[in-house]
Amino acid sequence: MFTAPDPNQNHLLAALLDAEFDRLAPHLELIPMRLGDLLYDSGGKLQYVYFPTTSIVSLLYVLENGGSSEIAGVGNEGILGISLFMGGNTTPSRAVVQTGGFGYRLKSHILMEEFNRAGPVMRLLLRYTQALLTQMSQTAVCNRHHTLDQQLCRWLLLTLDRLPTNELTMTQELIAGMLGVRREGVTEAAGKLQNLGFIRYRRGHITVLDRAGLTDNVCECYGVVKKEFARLLSDVHQRQGTPPPAR
Template structure:
């Protein structure tokens, strides 16, 4: 493992006790996750689970006509491949890298061996899964009941929570695909946020200038997801003796 990269950059791996982490660490493989990489397709067999560190991965539900929209995002707070330990070895969603970076992958069999010990790993993964389901449910509600501008604020804030900077590399077309709306709607919403002085957008790059402004314009959905991650994982402690990061920040 490179000295520039550390499995502890992923909050779930950092929360494992010494014994559990010691069994998994030799099998963790550092991999680049490039923008647009598809980690798995809908219906595909899960040969690996993925723990992002500096990347963000978007989970999409794909329709028969090829259309899709994001149902959740996973960054350094979580793991990709929950279907594996929830009773199946395939998933109904597609996992696509939204923000390039790195992460660790682990063979599914190795994780299941640890999960089936019915110890701390099982309890941690189930609690994370409940938080992820909350994010999926709230995304569905948000997409149905809130404006594109509110949805964009929610999406930007959740993305910022997983990144060390206020710079995002993202085209309006890609954001439209994430939210499942027309590109024109994203263009209008982004234009408003820029006119308010909340963001600066140019050539596929978004710079957040006023996070407090975004928080003032976002719907309740962002706070619901944030609080659920904090509620379920706030008492988890890292091996370094520090409290695990609450929520996704």
């Protein structure tokens, strides 16, 4: 069933008290976020911040030789552009849409006006930033110490947490770019998960058949990230009377 776009589909926007939301709402611009869209590039000035609703965006670090690796993903739980309110107008990462959908963008100066009130919005954004930094650090640990099979399970589960479906539109080339590995490695890892009956892979499409199986085979990193987001942001849905999404 089609659900009409609504800013409250983003958990941070849904957490705002009425007065705060009413100040920002007239400035929120609904935009399509298409697979592969570049929202901002390394070193570029942040003109907007973005609140994904039905899309997922990857934060990528791109090396001089063209290689890249995902350092974090942002979906309906978060915001893109934390560098703005952390003291800088640029970021070393690149933001690319990983899963197409919709989101809202807000001019940077509007957000900063609200942030500089030093009230609930500032505290909410700083808590989210702490959770995002946990995801970034855990991704670095995972990529260094855990098998590609475990990394793929982690990536799939974190992606599913942000979607209302078990269907992912994603090629193995794109997954390889996210994980910073060769495509052949992703092919082998995906093949193992498919043979175990956890997923079904068809060209450009992944269907998760057994989420419990992925959870049983994922490394500890998924649980660490999930627990930290829950610890820091567990109350954000209740503030407007919206229950947390089922997991």
